[in-house]
Amino acid sequence: MAGQPATDVDVRIGERICAARIRARLTQRTVAAAISVSAAQLQKYEKGTNRISAIALSIIAKLTGAPIASFFDAPETPTPLTAPQTVDRAREQLLRAADLYVEARLVAGDVVGPRSLALVPEAA
16 A cells, blocks of 8 residues: 555564465465455565555455454453552541641641541541
């Protein structure tokens, strides 16, 4: 395809096209005719020199009986998401924040007695 240089991914896809074609016992000429290109062009796809279109790859998959996904690299396994904080951990953080708040109020002189601390039962 014009303007899109082939990459190492195209090389790997090409190798898999070639392997699938050989497993299906098909000639380059037969596969090329099915996707309406010359045998020379198919050879360029197989070598990864040129990038193949999705439509042509789909036709080759059907022709060879290979799943289309078999031409691509396996997707990377995503890193598992971290579990959300447990209720206990969230409660601990909230109590720590409440303690800091009460300390700040005490330093500022806003809290003068136990009645003021009763607003935060865990701090009393």
